[in-house]
Amino acid sequence: MPNWLLPENIADVLPSEARKIEDLRRGILDNFRLYGYELVMPPMLEYLESLLTGAGQDTDLRTFKLIDQLSGRTLGLRADMTTQVARIDAHLLNRASVTRLCYAGSVLHTRPSGLHATREPLQIGAEIYGHAGLEADAEIQELALASLALAGFSQVRLDLCHVGVLRAIIATDAAAQKDQAELHILLRAKDVPGLRIITANYATVTRDALLALPNLYGDASVIARARQLLPQLPGIIAALDELDTLIRSANRAIVTIDLADLRGYQYESGAMFAIYVAGLPNAVARGGRYDHVGEAFGRARPATGFSMDLRELSRLLPIAERKRSIRAPWGKEPGLRAKIAELRKSGEVVIQSLPGHDNDQDEFDCDRVLVQDDGSGHWILKKLA
Template sequence: MPNWLLPENIADVLPSEARKIEELRRRLLDNFRLYGYEMVMPPLLEYLESLLTGAGQDTDLRTFKLVDQLSGRTLGVRADMTTQVARIDAHLLNRASVTRLCYAGSVLHTRPTGLHATREPIQIGAEIYGHAGLEADAEIQELALNSLALAGMRTIRLDLCHVGVLRAIIANDAAAKRDEAQLFALLQAKDVPGLQEITATYQEGTRAALLALPNLYGDISVIARARITLPALPGIAQALDELQALVELAAGHEGAAVTIDLADLRGYHYHSGVMFSAYVPGLPNAVVRGGRYDHVGEAFGRARPATGFSLDLRELARLMPGAERKRAILAPWGRDAGLREKIAQLRQAGEIVIQSLPGHEHDQDEFDCDRALDFSNGNWIIKNLG
């Protein structure tokens, strides 16, 4: 095997693509800052039990594991940064007030999460801790949509769900609660025959509600249909009210089409309230995933309401137009003090100045050198190259 080959679904990022990713990262982090989010940098490795605390089984399966040569304990390479940030909020910051945190960094997956997906995403996200109200969910949803707009996405489909619906349906049915994990998988797959089989022994009302969920998807009218079709339980009413409010807020975002899918329960065991996914043309997978996860902090010994979202910068950058070559100034290589001073002044002013090495005066593939430094009348001046 040639020694330059990389593992499957692992790839180098070349200059033009790397520049797109980095510029997008800076743009999003600067925007997070405008909302009051503070940046944190969790470690790439943690003890496995800490890394998986509060996470679901899917995170365990996606996590690379290895043995620490210093302690002999099992380490995990992070597959998701959300629980790490929750740990930072719960233990290191330990604030009583509302805390807004953001992050950006590589994560590693044992398997790709979708068609053509990389196993080394660059994850960026934002989280709010300490507020259980719908206002935090609304802010996170707005920030997620604005992030896609900053990446140039003009057509966005926002898909909303709420785990409170399923939990309210099965709360008073012991058989249904026993089969919760199986119900979750069948609903996510919209496997109606499987649902019919597993619910045969359930209470009549529970069975009817579960069989109705796979068909409760579509535009905002789904909420009204759900109020008629599903049992009049307080938990269901609260979940539908929250979805209604968030749909109305998202509808005001230019280019966003909002859909409801009450059976789309990805991350069901991880989340505790509203969940959302965002889709854009050109990608088969959701480009943004987010929602409320109030119970993760409990696993770290400090219960904190929490909601947030994350996205993969590499995947999103692939949809953006190719980066234009940056304008630059070409300068000769030399020891002249005036030349070095002029180059330093231009770079301090934000100009890209490339000193051409002898014999390589025209090797500037990634830059458009439309100007050059020229020595004239005892001064170094900028000359247009046409």
């Protein structure tokens, strides 16, 4: 095998694509700061038990494991940064007030999440800790939509769900609680025949409600249909009320409801959302409430947040325009060095041509050249044809 081949679903990022990703990262992080979010940088590597604390089985399966040669303990390469940031809030910062944190960094997956997905996403996200009210959920939803607007996506679809609906349905049915993990899989797949089989021995009200969930999908009118079809349990009423409020906070996004879309169900605890854009079948951003993750780190804190993959998002954007730049000769003559320094300080890109070589870059378009004026000896700019 040639020694330059990379593992499957792992790829280098070349200059034009790298600049798109970096411009996105900087713009989104700067916008997070305008909302009051503080940047943290969790480590790529942690002890496995810490890394998987509060995470679901999906995260465990996606996590690369290895043995630490210093301690002999099992380490994990992070597959998601959400629980890491929850650990920082609960164990390191330990603040009593509301805390807003953001992050950006690579994560690694043992398997790709989709057919053409990378196994090294560049995850960026934001989290709010310490406020249990729906105001925090609305802010996170707004921030996710604002991030996509910054990336140039004006038409997005916001898909809302709430784990409280399923949990309220099965709360009083012991058989359904025992099958919770399988029900989650069947509902995500909208496998109605499978649901009919597994719910055969459930209480009638539980069975009818579970069979209704896969069809409770569509525009905002789904909330009204759900109020009619689902039992009038306090947990269901509260969940539908919260979704109703979040719909009204969605600005110009196209809103859909899917009460069976339970991705992240294992550690989510309230309203969840996924955002879709044209040209990509998978969600570009996912978020929701996960109040119980901090408990494992010794401090239960209300929490809600979202994240997205910048590498996947950048693939949908047009190729970045080449940067106008200046070509300069190589030399150490004081006047030349001073002129180049002056131009770079003003924000110009100045590329010196090394002796015997031409410049060949994807990122830069040299439309001017620095030459020495024959009359005055000063270095001046001339336009290139």
